Amino acid sequence: MAAWSHRRPRASSSSYSTQRKAALLAGLFCLARICVASPLTEHQQQQQQQQQQQQVAFDAHLNQATSAEYSDGVACIGHDFSTCRFASSPSSSSSSSSSSSASSSSLNLHRMCIPSSQSSQWATSVLPAFEALAIRERDLPLDIWKYPYRMHLVYPDNGEPEEEDKECIVFTYPSSDLAEAHLDDLVSNLPVSSVLSWQLLADNEELARRVEEQKRQSLPKEDTSTSEEEQEEGEEEDDVAIAGRKARKSKGRKTKGGRKDKQTKIVDDHFHNGYHALENITAFLSYQASQRPQVIELVDMGLTYENRTIQAVRLGKKHGRHGQPKKEIVITAGSHGREWVTTSTSLYLLSALLEPSSAPLLETFSVLIIPTLNPDGYAYTWTTDRFFRKNRQLVSEHRDWLGRKCYGMDIARSFPTNFKPALPGSCGPTYAGTTPLQSAESQALASYLRNETNEVIAYVDLHSYGQLLLYPWMSCRPSSGDGPDMPDEEDLSELALGAAREGRYAHNKAYRAGRGCQTMYNQDGSSVDFAHEEARIKWSFELELRDEGSYGFTLPPEMIRPTGEESWRMIKYLMRFVQEKEKL
Ligand SMILES: [Zn+2]
Structure with missing residues (x-):
């Protein structure tokens, strides 16, 4: 049973009931599975069974947990989460006590925590599905904060990370009644049984300003001085929401002659x-x-x-x-x-x-x-x-029963580390050579x-x-x-x-x-x-x-380009990760 800890200052917060979230989470699990539906190999089926067993074990663990154990209070999050520390002060939460006061410059910030054992599943299936639904189907500019490292541990006030029980993410979205309604709907699709806590940390304009400031600082310098449209061509291509807007814009970007203007990307x-x-x-x-x-x-x-x-x-x-x-x-x-x-x-x-x-x-x-x-x-x-x-080198003059010589070395099996010599004269598709x-x-x-x-x-x-x-x-x-x-x-x-x-x-x-x-x-x-x-x-x-x-x-x-796009995201992530880890 999830221990919800809500701090929603608004009168409309009733829609965030525990029951609703429970219903929502069950639904999202189904959603995530649909997203990855494809014929499963035996190995994948075994893995899925393992995951299901882990889920059962986790649910049992959760049933024993008390809400106190997972109560977050107003602790801040992670090393650069100063906004959360700031945002979680009671005064900031009470500063916008009425939904009618929400404006486009106001931002909601939520924190959701899940057990660490679930983080991989959330990272690879649940959150992307959730984000895609929000942005593509509801036009809700949900911003799941992505950091160089996976999801973050909660840091209590003494600065020491808690045990690696849980990992939390924060996400933001502009405050508006429509956004609230969309979020309520979307949350009903999350796998609730995995969620340990869900908390509104902030709802105010100062937070919006600081988040925007952080985003601006993360943009490449040459992009920050260009027009708004050109900015979107820069770092923010990472963002699904902006990618969607760019796609819409690009439709109208062609000149009368059908030629694209200078915004054409390489x-x-x-x-x-x-x-x-x-x-x-x-x-x-x-x-x-x-x-x-x-x-x-x-x-x-x-x-x-x-x-x-x-x-x-x-x-x-x-x-x-x-x-x-x-x-x-x-x-x-x-x-x-x-x-x-x-x-x-x-x-x-x-x-x-x-x-x-x-x-x-x-x-x-x-x-x-x-x-x-x-x-x-x-x-x-x-x-x-x-x-x-394989490659096309002649490997053996020895002819097989059809009279063919053997051509081809499997390059990807021929390196010295953990090398396994092939039998001389063998000619299989993974022929590695007799020496590295x-x-x-x-x-x-x-x-x-x-x-x-x-x-x-x-x-x-x-x-x-x-x-x-x-x-x-x-x-x-x-x-x-x-x-x-x-x-x-x-x-x-x-x-x-x-x-x-x-x-x-x-x-x-x-x-x-x-x-x-x-x-x-x-x-x-x-x-x-x-x-x-x-x-x-x-x-x-x-x-x-x-x-x-x-x-x-x-x-x-037609799958070349999408494969390239997702690979580029992974490579870019790798480069930034290595850059930060190696302090380059
Ligand atoms: Zn291969």
């Missing part, structure tokens, strides 16, 4: 509407580099077995304004030829990083993108076999990641499909450092959960976050384990893109 390029043959990708990279030489440079990573160049682009200079080396993010795609959407997504990320709003990130980091780590395999999928996975790094592609990448002068601080390897954001270990039998005490797991998990949640804000697609071996399946010799362990790149991830199996490797072209 990511709007038609190039991102379809898949492209290797030659066109090379041309695209060369064109971008020629247009913006101050931001992009082409990087030659080496030659493949069939003599193709493994091409990369670096965005942002390698050195900062004062000549200091920057930290670099490396993103690889297309190590498996048939995973076309990974290549397309890496090119979308390239465009997103070229947007003016990304300039602050490129002041801190350089980003090396390798769109087709396996160009031979990619080209082969365009000409001969759409579902070919027998492919030119893995050699090129490994030597780049190993080279400390490259200052690589984060590595993301794009694959498809599955909608997963994975951190080491990919192998279920790592050579060292595995086990429940993997030293970096807390940080990596925190980033992955937050990024997955952030990605879902784009199109409500759920990405599951977790340790590779446990969340997907065993991958020996992966570049991610290698990057993390041997190259000592702590922030190493594998991002499995859309979908969950309906289309698999043949994802329709």
Whole structure:
């Protein structure tokens, strides 16, 4: 039974009854499930069963809890939540005692707390669904405060965090009778049984002013001096509400001749509407580099077995304004030829990083993108076999029973960390070689990641499909450092959960976050384990893109852009997270 703690100064607060919230929460659970409805694999079904068992256990725990245990009082929240401390004073709450006094400059701020054990579920399914409903269906500009780290612990007045029992989020919305009515409706869709407390912290104009001030300060500097419309092109593209408004505006933004005006964004390029043959990708990279030489440079990573160049682009200079080396993010795609959407997504990320709003990130980091780590395999999928996975090197003269020689090394299995030698003469789709790094592609990448002068601080390897954001270990039998005490797991998990949640804000697609071996399946010799362990790149991830199996490797072209958009949110989140954690 949830212990509600309401402080609603308004006469209309009766609609926030406990019963209503209880009804609402039950409904939201259904909603969240509908949002992610798709055929479940056996593994997913097991996971769902586990979650249901956890839910039952949690409900039992909650039934034992007293309201005193979870009573929040007026404690403030988190390290930079000064507004909450301010907002929770009784005088501020009583300052607007009548709904008729609400104006557009007044803001409501609520805090909702849930048990920590539920935070992952809330982050990846409940809150995005709630926010999407509010913004898209009710036009209620609900602002769930998103912080660099997942949801925050409550800090009582002595400044020490309470036990990690619960995590709280705050959200704001403009005060108005209509907004109140919408919220009442929406709350009736939340999974109430998970909520520990719900509290109105503030309702006043001073809070609105301070929140606006904080938002302004978080905008890139060059955007704050531009027009209102141009501001929306900047940092605030993160915001679903503004994204919706931008979409509406863009409809009327075309000139009479059908040509878009200067507001056209780089990511709007038609190039991102379809898949492209290797030659066109090379041309695209060369064109971008020629247009913006101050931001992009082409990087030659080496030659493949069939003599193709493994091409990369670096965005942002390698050195900062004062000549200091920057930290670099490396993103690889297309190590498996048939995973076309990974290549397309890496090119979308390239465009997103070229947007003016990304300039602050490129002041801190350089980003090396390798769109087709396996160009031979990619080209082969365009000409001969759409579902070919490996590279195209001759692996064995030995002929199979059909008289065919064996071609192809699985690049993503051929790295030294947790490497598993293949049997000589075997020719399966995951043929890893008899010793590590027998492919030119893995050699090129490994030597780049190993080279400390490259200052690589984060590595993301794009694959498809599955909608997963994975951190080491990919192998279920790592050579060292595995086990429940993997030293970096807390940080990596925190980033992955937050990024997955952030990605879902784009199109409500759920990405599951977790340790590779446990969340997907065993991958020996992966570049991610290698990057993390041997190259000592702590922030190493594998991002499995859309979908969950309906289309698999043949994802329709119309899904390229949405996949790019949600991936960009995740990558941007990763960059900011690393920036803050590493104090860059
Ligand atoms: Zn793959």
